[in-house]
Amino acid sequence: MEAKLILYVLPCLFFLLHPSMANAINYADALGKSILFFEGQRSGKLPPGQRMTWRGNSGLSDGSTANVDLVGGYYDAGDNVKFGLPMAFTTTMLAWSVLEFGRLMQGELNNAKAAVRWGSDYLLKAATATPDTLYVQVADPNQDHSCWERPEDMDTPRNVYKITSQNPGSDVAAETAAALAAASLVFKHSDPVYSSKLLHAAMRVFDFANRYRGSYSDSLSSVVCPFYCSYSGYHDELLWGASWLHRASNNFTYMSYIQSNGALLGAGDDDYSFSWDDKRVGTKILLSKGFLKNKVQGLQLYKAHSDNYICSLIPGTNSYQAQYTPGGLFYKESGSNLQYVTATSFLLLTYAKYLRSTGATVSCGSSVLTPSQLISLAKKQVDYILGQNPAGMSYMVGFGSHYPLRVHHRGSSLPSFHSHPGHISCNDGFQYLHSNSPNPNLLVGAVLGGPDNKDSFSDNRDNYQQAEPATYINAPFVGALAFFAGARRAT
Numbered sequence: 001m002e003a004k005l006i007l008y009v010l011p012c013l014f015f016l017l018h019p020s021m022a023n024a025i026n027y028a029d030a031l032g033k034s035i036l037f038f039e040g041q042r043s044g045k046l047p048p049g050q051r052m053t054w055r056g057n058s059g060l061s062d063g064s065t066a067n068v069d070l071v072g073g074y075y076d077a078g079d080n081v082k083f084g085l086p087m088a089f090t091t092t093m094l095a096w097s098v099l100e101f102g103r104l105m106q107g108e109l110n111n112a113k114a115a116v117r118w119g120s121d122y123l124l125k126a127a128t129a130t131p132d133t134l135y136v137q138v139a140d141p142n143q144d145h146s147c148w149e150r151p152e153d154m155d156t157p158r159n160v161y162k163i164t165s166q167n168p169g170s171d172v173a174a175e176t177a178a179a180l181a182a183a184s185l186v187f188k189h190s191d192p193v194y195s196s197k198l199l200h201a202a203m204r205v206f207d208f209a210n211r212y213r214g215s216y217s218d219s220l221s222s223v224v225c226p227f228y229c230s231y232s233g234y235h236d237e238l239l240w241g242a243s244w245l246h247r248a249s250n251n252f253t254y255m256s257y258i259q260s261n262g263a264l265l266g267a268g269d270d271d272y273s274f275s276w277d278d279k280r281v282g283t284k285i286l287l288s289k290g291f292l293k294n295k296v297q298g299l300q301l302y303k304a305h306s307d308n309y310i311c312s313l314i315p316g317t318n319s320y321q322a323q324y325t326p327g328g329l330f331y332k333e334s335g336s337n338l339q340y341v342t343a344t345s346f347l348l349l350t351y352a353k354y355l356r357s358t359g360a361t362v363s364c365g366s367s368v369l370t371p372s373q374l375i376s377l378a379k380k381q382v383d384y385i386l387g388q389n390p391a392g393m394s395y396m397v398g399f400g401s402h403y404p405l406r407v408h409h410r411g412s413s414l415p416s417f418h419s420h421p422g423h424i425s426c427n428d429g430f431q432y433l434h435s436n437s438p439n440p441n442l443l444v445g446a447v448l449g450g451p452d453n454k455d456s457f458s459d460n461r462d463n464y465q466q467a468e469p470a471t472y473i474n475a476p477f478v479g480a481l482a483f484f485a486g487a488r489r490a491t
Contacts, residue, residue, distance in 0.1 A: 025386050027488055030399050031481040032108050037397075037445030037474050038094075038115040040411065043082060043151065044072035044122075054416035054441040058151035059158065062138045066160040068129040070138055073122030076228075077470040078409035080151045081144050084126065084136035085216070085228050088175040089276040090471040091119030092244070093346070095182035097479030100350050102186075104486025112478060113186055120183035120198055123176055127205045130162075134205060136172045136216060137161040141227050148410055148429030152417045155426065161220050165208075169216025170234035173209030174241035175279070177202045181241070181248040199248055206241045209234075232278040239265040240279035243286050258287070259298045267301060270308050272321065273332065274343045276472045281309050282343075285351050292358045306351060310374060311364035313344065318365035327390040327455040328380055335465045338395060338450035339473045341381050346476035348378040349483045375483075382480050385447060390455045397469070398444035405438035406461040408468035412443040413461060433461055447473045 039052035043059040062082070063070030074090065076083045094116045102109050126135040143156045163169035180202035187195040217230045224230075230237075239262060246254035262268075271280040288306045291299035311317040313330070323331045332340040352371035355361060362369035387394040387402065394400035397407060407413065414424055414432050419440070439461075446469035451457040457466055 024388065025383060025484075027382075027481050027485040028106075028108075030386055030396060031105065031478065031485045032111070033396060033399055033445035034447070034474050034478050034481055035108055035111045035115055035445065037443065037447075037469070038074065038118065038471065040409075040443045040446070041074045041076075041471055042072075042118060043075055043080075052444070054418060055411060056152040056417050058154060059138070062158050063129075063135070063160055065158065066135070066162070068135065068160070069125055070122070070129075070135055070160060072118065072125070073138075074119060074471050075151060076472075078407070078412075078464065078468045079141070079144055080139060080149065080154050080156075080410060081141045081227075082122075082138040083141075083224070083228050084123075084134075085172045085175055085224070085230065086276040086470070086472050087119060088123060088172065088179040090475045091116060091123060091179035092175065092182045093343075093472065093475035094119065094478060095179070095186050096350075097346070097476065097482065098186050099182065100353060101479045101482035101486065104482045104489075106485075106489075108482075112482075113190070115478075116183050116186050120180060123179055123183075124198060124201055127176055127180065127201045132208060133162050133164050134169070134173050134176060134208065135160060135162045136169060136176075136220070137223060140223055142223070147426035148414070148433045149426055150411050150414045150417065150424060150429075152411075153423055153425075159223075161223055163216055163219055165212045167219035168209075168212040168214035169219055170209040170213045171230040171232075171237045172216045173205050174234065174237035177206035177209060177241040178237070178244040178279075180205065181244040184248050202241075202245060202248065206245055209241065210238060228276070230277060232280070235265040236279040236283065239267065240283045240286075243283050247286070255296075255298075262301075268305075270305055270312075272309060272312050273340065274347060275339060281306075281347065284309065285347050285354075288351070289354045292354050292360055307362045307364065310348070310351060310362045310369065311367075313348070313377060314364065314369060314373070317367050317369075323453070325451070325453055325455045327384065329384050329389065329451065329455065330381055331453045334452060336449040336468065336470060336473065337452075338385060338447055339470060341385065341450070342447065342473055342475075342477040342480065345378040345381045345480045348374045349480055352378075378480060379484065382477075382484060385450070385477075389451070391451065391457060393457060395448050395450050395457075397446040397448070398442050404448055404457070404459045404467060406436070406459050406467060407439050407443055407446060407448065408433075408461050408464040409439070409443055409446070412439045412441045412446075414440075416441050435461070443469060445474065447477055449473075 184198035274281040284302045287302035290296040311319045352374040356371040394403040
């Protein structure tokens with residue numbers, strides 16, 4: 001078993017260290033573009049420093065049907081809906097990227113913090129507009145998806161959806177609490193007043209999530225399913241939210257909550273996926289830091305389960321179960337697979353950082369993994385996305401010389417309002433969806449759904465499973481790219 005593990009790891013280390021291969025990818029350029037992508041997803045009134053200039057103001061009356069201000073935030077993917085669960089997860093992961101790897105971002109740090117703030121500003125409004133209420137979505141996705149319109153042209157209903165004590169949504173509320181808490185740490189020193197607002201809002205939203213338990217998929221099933229159903233339930237978000245609140249506040253109340261409720265909320269379960277829906281693995285990695293650095297004995301369990309997750313990814317270990325394409329890409333499912341690749345890469349690098357800072361390793365039965373081996377696997381995934389794959393294609397738009405041109409994204413695929421100031425109606429836009437022409441507006445930095453389990457990719461706008469970007473694909477990738485950009489500068 002150990003011999004097989006060594007055979008797997010040595011090529012990865014060679015790939016990590018060999019100068020000719022290391023020089024092939026400009027991680028700093030990819031980092032900047034991965035952050036720029038979020039400007040293409042902005043809703044609301046765009047700021048003077050907007051760099052994605054083909055975009056314009058949109059959704060300026062969002063919330064008005066409920067007499068609240070819900071202007072701002074992000075469109076999740078290629079449509080014009082503001083879904084609260086993936087937006088909150090995106091904000092959490094952008095914040096976590098800054099917290100772990102912000103010092104490696106150099107000139108991109110302020111842009112990364114601006115991306116966090118665009119999300120946290122909106123979530124703060126959604127969480128504080130009305131007592132005991134959290135606004136979790138703007139627009140009916142069924143009606144939005146029946147049109148192919150630029151966000152600047154939207155004329156579909158901008159309905160507002162909320163959770164309350166009578167119609168709970170512990171999953172989306174606890175994820176919102178996590179996002180606000182994580183963002184409060186990002187601005188703790190640069191804007192302490194704003195940071196305090198975020199943290200206090202996070203505490204209130206978490207209390208709301210915990211007190212009125214239930215899944216938002218039950219309360220709002222017709223407009224959140226099948227788009228962003230909470231398939232994993234809400235237990236994972238409650239533990240995740242409490243973990244972020246403990247980190248942000250240092251209030252022992254949250255550690256007590258974790259220790260008292262952990263078993264019920266999944267602390268003892270092994271899980272092998274991390275995404276906008278399922279937070280269990282991310283929570284274990286996050287809490288393992290408390291055991292590794294502070295020797296909190298009640299958190300030893302989270303380190304053990306973090307090890308189990310890492311072992312599942314490495315061929316040759318006793319609990320290996322991950323799938324990889326022939327070209328070496330981690331493969332989870334056919335729809336938007338790269339969301340799992342970027343999230344997994346981030347967790348590998350973050351756990352490697354925690355381990356390295358304490359001199360710890362990963363225990364896989366009779367095998368031991370070092371932080372360098374985790375970094376090697378993450379690098380292989382990052383490099384694959386950026387073009388070192390059988391197709392020679394970068395799956396980040398605008399990066400490298402060969403990348404997808406027909407992105408499943410309304411604003412990018414339709415003529416910009418600068419080149420075509422006239423209104424393009426709901427049905428008239430479909431000619432652009434089905435066209436074989438490249439998108440007229442480059443959605444720079446967007447990481448798409450990616451190739452299938454055979455490393456095949458169809459650059460076809462109708463193929464949304466492969467050709468659609470999403471904020472939650474990019475958010476963890478920001479942290480991963482910052483790590484490798486920093487590693488490059490250090491060599």
